[in-house]
Amino acid sequence: MLNWLKYGYLSLVYLLLYLPIGVLLLYSFNASKNPYRWGGFSWHWYERLWQNTALIDAAANTLLLAISAATLSTLIGTLTAIALQRYRFRGKRFLNGMLFVVMMSPDIVLAISLLALFILVGVQLGFLSLLLAHVTFCLPFVVITVYARLSGFTPQILEAARDLGASEFRMVRTVLLPVISPALLAGWLLGFTLSLDDVVVSMFVTGPTFEILPLRIYSMVRLGIKPEVNALASVLLLLSLAALVGSQYLLTRNAPHTP
């Protein structure tokens, strides 16, 4: 009885989590235009999606933005994490605290203040403003991920490398980077997903020249749900699943365990 209850409860939780995604996948193959009726299996919406160049362009823009934002924030964030972890300097606690402020502050506040800043400084709204905004909100997550990894191993291994005759550069290349690489990958993926599905901040700082997918979908849905959106969401789901499985594979294959 207790066992039944346990599994029943767990199934319910998972049902709640995955039912909407299942419905979405299913209806992306729906032949009927009516979203409330099943009209048989069809690839129709996928074909329509492929012909919708505006949507494809927006998706390409989004990927470009997400990859750039994730890469930039991983670069900056890693250096920040190393500085915070390895060195003692004035204002370190303040800097550390400020990261959390950015992370905790509501998107809407970040969005309004970024917009105000961009207008004040005269940054043209478009790719650049979106990139700066996305790097801003991705950065704290990367720093925290890399920082945790750096704290997880003893700093003596870096000294050991130097002691054995490695130059500072060789030490970074052969010891520091390989040891923190899982965190770099994790930070990058985190930044990538955050950038990919951001609506609130992007809405404020986007410009007419550079349309990105989340905003495009948002405007499409306002005029009534088009089944192409279901197809698009299914494709995105597949892509992110592939990325997740791929990264997990890479991590478990050469995971450096800390003693």
Add this chain to the structure above:
Amino acid sequence: MTASRTERRKIVSLSGVRKAFGNRVVLPGLDLDIYRGEFVTLLGPSGCGKTTILRLIGGFESPDAGSILLDGEDIAALDPSQRPVNTVFQSYALFPHMSVFDNVAYGLRAERRPEEEIERRVGDMLRMVQLEELARRKPDQLSGGQQQRVAIARALVKGPRLLLLDEPLSALDYKLRKQMQNELKRMQRELGITFLFITHDQEEALSMSDRVVVLRDGVIEQSGTPRDVYESPANLFVARFVGEINVLDVRVIAQLEGGRLLAEIEGKQREFDAGQHRFAPGTRLHALLRPEDMRLLPADDGSALPGEVVERNYKGMMLETLIRLDSGRQLQACEFFDESDPDFDYLLGERVGVSWVPGWEVLLADEGA
């Protein structure tokens, strides 16, 4: 051996080395010489500056003042990677993403040695620490003792002029520790490399070293052979830190002929051997006695200090007793079992007299401590 020391070459010479971290002065001005082929141990409680000395020689800290000479050459400004000195770190600090072989080969690869030479030298080193079969393993697949051996092999493979060991055995259990102590001594003899070892464990220091340097607050309290340090401690700190010791108050009554001294100890008058020293009547001294030099006699022995047994611990090959003298002072005694009386034992509360082998006490001036 002591006689030849002056002829032996200094390998490391620290003079007037000062180091402070912020306001905290760790080394106020240290002079220390280490000779070629020696096994020197720096012994002291935590915070005494022993790790700082190691890091200064290794190049991870730079001195505020003073010089560090290695074979006569000042290395204080050299980068750690340029010093012919290697370190075995306390936490082993193995590279977690490399195999045992690659860990040991790291130093040779940094020197860009040819691959055949690396293969050969790493192989020799792994054979010496008996880890040939595990060369392909990653550090997290090794036991603590095996990791320790990798760390030692990695530091020795470059043939350093001096090996620094930062409490390398503190994480091992008792049996493994004993075994590694013997192996380290063997390696040091076979390779002829000078070892500078640091520990807070006095037993380890005594059993491994040619010379023990006892440190307190960055100052050398005594430097000598293990026997010197244990049997003739220079002061109360060394006496208390190196091994167990009983400290008794002594007041000089009179200086006698032939270096003898008549003095009052715990209400009894006894004669002591003062050696070269001359003490004025009334001088207060400390008499230091190791527990194994104490003798327990029947309570009615007139010359012994009367007291009662308050604790007894059976230690296998010896019996350790704690005696409270009638003056209230507690003393430790430690007696070995021998053939003549294998079952000797005491009852708690039993009255005994405490004495010691005459002449085995160490007399120190009262430092007010």
